[in-house]
Amino acid sequence: MTKYLIMENPPSSEEFNKSGSREELACAVVKVASLHDYSADHYIAFAVENPQASWAFLKDSVKYTVEIDDLREEIWLKEIEPLLNESEKLSEAIAQAYSVIFDAAENFDMACKKSKNFQDIALSKDMDLDYAFENIGNTSMTDISEKVDEIFEVKSY
Numbered sequence: 670m671t672k673y674l675i676m677e678n679p680p681s682s683e684e685f686n687k688s689g690s691r692e693e694l695a696c697a698v699v700k701v702a703s704l705h706d707y708s709a710d711h712y713i714a715f716a717v718e719n720p721q722a723s724w725a726f727l728k729d730s731v732k733y734t735v736e737i738d739d740l741r742e743e744i745w746l747k748e749i750e751p752l753l754n755e756s757e758k759l760s761e762a763i764a765q766a767y768s769v770i771f772d773a774a775e776n777f778d779m780a781c782k783k784s785k786n787f788q789d790i791a792l793s794k795d796m797d798l799d800y801a802f803e804n805i806g807n808t809s810m811t812d813i814s815e816k817v818d819e820i821f822e823v824k825s826y
Contacts, residue, residue: 678713
């Protein structure tokens with residue numbers, strides 16, 4: 670098992686995590702565990718054995734540590750990534766449902782305003798869609814985040 674030190678990667682930095690590397694995985698883990706929506710290159714990771722990791726630790730720039738081994742990497746690839754994709758699809762479905770219902774209510778209200786006998790009806794004001802959709806919000810990312818934090822022993826500093 671290897672511990673990775675994760676720090677913020679300044680935009681001017683020429684450093685990046687190699688695609689497909691465990692360093693890149695460590696940064697992805699932190700992104701999920703912290704529930705941040707940063708770009709993929711916002712963080713940079715170094716294995717504890719790496720001399721740059723020692724320098725970063727001495728500079729007190731380490732933001733997180735993550736533990737990765739073969740089993741945890743397999744869990745990420747086979748379980749967590751698919752769950753993240755499904756969570757995103759769920760969020761998109763909720764947003765789309767909100768939009769479809771809102772548009773239909775607005776269309777109904779416009780039809781009422783154009784009529785002679787139903788101008789006093791305003792359905793969209795009575796529906797309170799925002800409140801309704803707050804109650805069906807997607808909490809899967811929070812649940813996934815907590816589990817990722819546990820599995821990868823994420824520590825924040």
